[in-house]
Amino acid sequence: xxxxxxxxxxxxxxxxxxxxxxxxxxxxxxxxxxxxxxxxxxxxxxxxxxxxxxxxxxxxxxxxxxxxxxxxxxxxxxxxxxxxxxxxxxxxxxxxxxxxxxxxxxxxxxxxxxxxxxxxxxxxxxxxxxxxxxxxxxxxxxxxxxxxxxxxxxxxxxxxxxxxxxxxxxxxxxxxxxxxxxxx
Amino acid sequence: xxxxxxxxxxxxxxxxxxxxxxxxxxxxxxxxxxxxxxxxxxxxxxxxxxxxxxxxxxxxxxxxxxxxxxxxxxxxxxxxxxxxxxxxxxxxxxxxxxxxxxxxxxxxxxxxxxxxxxxxxxxxxx
Numbered sequence: 001x002x003x004x005x006x007x008x009x010x011x012x013x014x015x016x017x018x019x020x021x022x023x024x025x026x027x028x029x030x031x032x033x034x035x036x037x038x039x040x041x042x043x044x045x046x047x048x049x050x051x052x053x054x055x056x057x058x059x060x061x062x063x064x065x066x067x068x069x070x071x072x073x074x075x076x077x078x079x080x081x082x083x084x085x086x087x088x089x090x091x092x093x094x095x096x097x098x099x100x101x102x103x104x105x106x107x108x109x110x111x112x113x114x115x116x117x118x119x120x121x122x123x124x125x126x127x128x129x130x131x132x133x134x135x136x137x138x139x140x141x142x143x144x145x146x147x148x149x150x151x152x153x154x155x156x157x158x159x160x161x162x163x164x165x166x167x168x169x170x171x172x173x174x175x176x177x178x179x180x181x182x183x184x
Numbered sequence: 185x186x187x188x189x190x191x192x193x194x195x196x197x198x199x200x201x202x203x204x205x206x207x208x209x210x211x212x213x214x215x216x217x218x219x220x221x222x223x224x225x226x227x228x229x230x231x232x233x234x235x236x237x238x239x240x241x242x243x244x245x246x247x248x249x250x251x252x253x254x255x256x257x258x259x260x261x262x263x264x265x266x267x268x269x270x271x272x273x274x275x276x277x278x279x280x281x282x283x284x285x286x287x288x289x290x291x292x293x294x295x296x297x298x299x300x301x302x303x304x305x306x307x308x309x310x
Binding site for chain 2: 004007008011012015016017019020029033036037040041043044045048049116119120123124127138141142143145166167170173174184
């Protein structure tokens with residue numbers, strides 16, 4: 001059973017990654033914040049008493065469901081808006097200052113810092129271009145460090161499907177980064 | 185580079201992009217606080233022992249089988265033994281009564297002091 005402090009530690013650990021994953025999916029920072037907020041509330045209200053070990057799987061399942069719900073609502077609201085947003089892969093957060101997300105260099109050469117920021121931007125853009133299921137599986141496995149079984153439970157699919165999604169995502173990402181001359 | 189190594193490299197780079205704009209970070213913090221406020225409270229400490237006891241028996245369903253059933257059987261067994269003892273005592277009293285009533289010696293003789301002292305003296309002589 002997760003205590004308040006355990007739930008808090010879990011949310012602090014996961015909230016930023018969840019936000020970025022929602023941004024990759026919906027490409028809208030405000031919508032992504034709404035999604036993560038709803039997911040946090042739903043987790044605390046409905047699953048706040050579940051064991052700590054189950055929280056990552058439950059939270060990711062809630063986030064993925066919230067993202068799908070958001071797409072359904074968008075589709076109902078305006079088919080044209082959805083179509084246009086998928087045709088315009090450019091950043092929608094153009095107002096955001098890139099310097100705000102630049103990590104503290106700590107003695108790093110400005111060129112290196114710029115290169116790292118550019119690599120990160122390209123990487124994030126290519127991740128957001130992956131098919132949704134591949135992206136979900138890959139990020140849960142390698143960013144959130146869920147094992148195959150946990151990822152399968154979160155995605156409500158078989159472990160074999162998770163492995164297939166991850167493998168395809170890794171190959172697609174490697175190919176896309178190579179095409180853009182980026183080496184991790 | 186295999187899939188696992190590539191995944192680790194991606195994680196390393198993505199973690200570098202986790203520094204959010206202050207407004208987004210603040211909104212996440214507020215959302216977290218709100219969520220923590222809405223977490224269902226834990227059971228009161230005074231009642232937690234009951235959960236622990238029931239939990240050790242596998243919850244309410246387990247408790248009904250492993251705890252309530254043996255206790256009910258024990259109560260039934262005690263009630264049966266008590267009834268059996270009562271009926272045996274009554275039977276003994278009935279037997280004594282019938283022996284006294286069917287004896288040739290009148291029952292009033294047992295109330296007579298002289299008869300009792302004669303019985304004592306008879307025992308001492310023997």
